[in-house]
Amino acid sequence: MRQLYSFYTDAFWIALKSILEHKLRAFLTLIGIIIGVAAVIVVGASIQGLKTYVIDQVSKVLGSNHFMITRMAMMERVSDEEFERRNRLYRDVTWEEYNYVRENCKLCTYVGAQMNAGADLQEGTVEMPSVRMQGVTDNMSEIEDKTLVEGRFFSKEEVERTAAVAVIGMDVKEKFFEFTSPLGKTLKIRGVPVTIIGVEQKRGSFFGQSQDRHMYIPITLHNQIFSRTGGLQIHGKTATPDNFKASIDEANLLLRNKRQLLGSQESNFSVVNVDEFNSTMDSITGAIAAVVIPITMIILVVGGIVVMNIMLVSVTERTFEVGLRKALGATRNQILLQFLIESALLCVVGGLLGLLLATGATRLVGYLLEMTMTITMFYVILSVAVSSIIGVVAGLYPAWKAARLDPIVALTKS
Numbered sequence: 152m153r154q155l156y157s158f159y160t161d162a163f164w165i166a167l168k169s170i171l172e173h174k175l176r177a178f179l180t181l182i183g184i185i186i187g188v189a190a191v192i193v194v195g196a197s198i199q200g201l202k203t204y205v206i207d208q209v210s211k212v213l214g215s216n217h218f219m220i221t222r223m224a225m226m227e228r229v230s231d232e233e234f235e236r237r238n239r240l241y242r243d244v245t246w247e248e249y250n251y252v253r254e255n256c257k258l259c260t261y262v263g264a265q266m267n268a269g270a271d272l273q274e275g276t277v278e279m280p281s282v283r284m285q286g287v288t289d290n291m292s293e294i295e296d297k298t299l300v301e302g303r304f305f306s307k308e309e310v311e312r313t314a315a316v317a318v319i320g321m322d323v324k325e326k327f328f329e330f331t332s333p334l335g336k337t338l339k340i341r342g343v344p345v346t347i348i349g350v351e352q353k354r355g356s357f358f359g360q361s362q363d364r365h366m367y368i369p370i371t372l373h374n375q376i377f378s379r380t381g382g383l384q385i386h387g388k389t390a391t392p393d394n395f396k397a398s399i400d401e402a403n404l405l406l407r408n409k410r411q412l413l414g415s416q417e418s419n420f421s422v423v424n425v426d427e428f429n430s431t432m433d434s435i436t437g438a439i440a441a442v443v444i445p446i447t448m449i450i451l452v453v454g455g456i457v458v459m460n461i462m463l464v465s466v467t468e469r470t471f472e473v474g475l476r477k478a479l480g481a482t483r484n485q486i487l488l489q490f491l492i493e494s495a496l497l498c499v500v501g502g503l504l505g506l507l508l509a510t511g512a513t514r515l516v517g518y519l520l521e522m523t524m525t526i527t528m529f530y531v532i533l534s535v536a537v538s539s540i541i542g543v544v545a546g547l548y549p550a551w552k553a554a555r556l557d558p559i560v561a562l563t564k565s
Contacts, residue, residue, distance in 0.1 A: 258394050
């Protein structure tokens with residue numbers, strides 16, 4: 152046992168000495184491995200960062216413990232035929248259905264409603280096209296955990312009397328009231344003047360699209376201005392996550408009962424929540440990884456071929472050394488292991504250098520894109536393990552060739 156340990160220790164130091172004696176050659180050999188490992192880790196970090204970014208942005212909009220019931224919200228990829236089928240089957244949520252769910256959902260802390268439209272805003276010579284007009288109930292500020300930097304949200308009484316008030320997003324504030332407070336001032340929505348009573352905190356952009364180009368108005372006012380009687384979204388929220396899933400099931404069952412859907416019948420509406428969105432993002436990022444990661448692995452394979460080539464050169468250069476060791480009693484297996492250890496060590500060093508490169512690259516990319524890039528242990532282990540395996544595989548033929556050398560012939564070639 153001690154002799155075996157001594158052999159592996161000696162083999163490791165011999166391999167390390169061989170690498171250090173040809174530093175430039177070793178580095179050039181390892182470029183493929185370094186770039187390959189870095190590419191796998193950076194791609195993995197990018198995929199994880201994309202998932203985190205999307206979920207964070209959605210959470211900013213939806214808030215916590217929040218679900219939504221609407222006519223049709225496609226949370227998974229479906230065929231065109233399936234989309235058309237659902238489009239024919241699914242029906243708008245009505246005011247009557249919203250009131251039924253609001254009055255009967257016992258597990259829901261809040262039940263609110265929202266309607267959406269778009270309108271161009273103009274004040275004097277200043278214009279802002281395609282502003283999202285969101286008609287909501289007063290409790291949407293609690294349901295979506297909205298944060299206001301100025302003013303307040305409108306009250307239940309203001310919704311009931313169709314008050315002409317509004318809470319604006321930061322883009323609207325900066326466009327019309329960049330150097331002054333907008334509170335108490337008015338903007339016209341399709342000719343109807345509304346008084347600004349609050350400004351929402353800046354949300355930022357989502358894939359290049361601003362999340363602050365909007366106005367909240369009482370849903371009753373929205374219904375009057377845009378003359379819509381259907382197309383509601385029901386929003387529900389629980390105070391704690393403990394009964395969140397149960398509240399979704401209750402609201403879902405209530406709407407099914409209201410629509411007289413039997414147990415075996417498919418629901419003709421959609422239910423959306425952050426947990427479901429997380430699962431969808433898992434499947435999407437998993438599909439991306441399944442396609443992209445194998446492509447980046449090709450770089451490692453190319454690097455392995457370069458390692459094999461340089462190991463063949465090393466065997467040729469060290470023919471006399473191999474012959475001398477065999478003449479002194481080294482077995483074929485010992486010679487084989489010697490070159491395998493050197494090849495594997497070469498690729499492990501490349502893997503560690505690739506990890507360092509990936510760490511710097513992810514920080515730089517994350518800083519430039521303002522996105523959290525997370526290096527996960529899975530991709531670190533995957534890339535280093537694959538590079539080590541490639542090192543062993545790449546060294547097999549050169550090591551086998553070295554082990555097959557005839558000691559007499561090897562010594563005469565010196």
